[in-house]
Amino acid sequence: GAGVSQSPSNKVTEKGKDVELRCDPISGHTALYWYRQSLGQGLEFLIYFQGNSAPDKSGLPSDRFSAERTGGSVSTLTIQRTQQEDSAVYLCASSRSAIAPGGSGNTIYFGEGSWLTVV
Amino acid sequence: QKEVEQDPGPLSVPEGAIVSLNCTYSNSAFQYFMWYRQYSRKGPELLMYTYSSGNKEDGRFTAQVDKSSKYISLFIRDSQPSDSATYLCAMTIQGAQKLVFGQGTRLTINP
Numbered sequence: 001g002a003g004v005s006q007s008p009s010n011k012v013t014e015k016g017k018d019v020e021l022r023c024d025p026i027s028g029h030t031a032l033y034w035y036r037q038s039l040g041q042g043l044e045f046l047i048y049f050q051g052n053s054a055p056d057k058s059g060l061p062s063d064r065f066s067a068e069r070t071g072g073s074v075s076t077l078t079i080q081r082t083q084q085e086d087s088a089v090y091l092c093a094s095s096r097s098a099i100a101p102g103g104s105g106n107t108i109y110f111g112e113g114s115w116l117t118v119v
Numbered sequence: 120q121k122e123v124e125q126d127p128g129p130l131s132v133p134e135g136a137i138v139s140l141n142c143t144y145s146n147s148a149f150q151y152f153m154w155y156r157q158y159s160r161k162g163p164e165l166l167m168y169t170y171s172s173g174n175k176e177d178g179r180f181t182a183q184v185d186k187s188s189k190y191i192s193l194f195i196r197d198s199q200p201s202d203s204a205t206y207l208c209a210m211t212i213q214g215a216q217k218l219v220f221g222q223g224t225r226l227t228i229n230p
Contacts, residue, residue: 033216035220040127041222042125044220056216059217101216109164112161112162
């Protein structure tokens, strides 16, 4: 597609429920990233994929969070047993490569985010 | 202490003013510096990218990096109401796969 697509754009869920957030990166981008943005805060890195593999999962806040990517394209971020502190905007991004992301010729493009509210 | 510090504002200036946005950082290994603009309920979009120290100009925007002081700035000349947004600084080190962001400064340009 023309840009990074995320769904759902908004999600309200009850505490304790599981949620799945989907990201469809820009076609041809091998690197995919998930960030979290809490109200009034900067972006917090969660995880990145190079192809289908995720070499660094250290940014995931707890073992309730998991992510996968299949076919080198679509990624799903799953939050199990949601808590109120999970309420945030979950942003997906992609770039041509995971080497020196954000640098010249390797711009990171963000989606519009999935706005998650846990009540 | 956060790796990247950015005054969250909010900052409100009249149209036409020169705006100065700043970030400080603690990790001297940072080499790539970026400014992102984020409109309300949208994802961040890359505005400026600078490698190492120096200045970079693009239209009304100028990015400055002072590695000796661990300080980066974004200047907006002839500010317009359409510049109203949150501005996030971001940086990364050689070989890293993640960006480290500042908190973001919320800017409003008043007509």
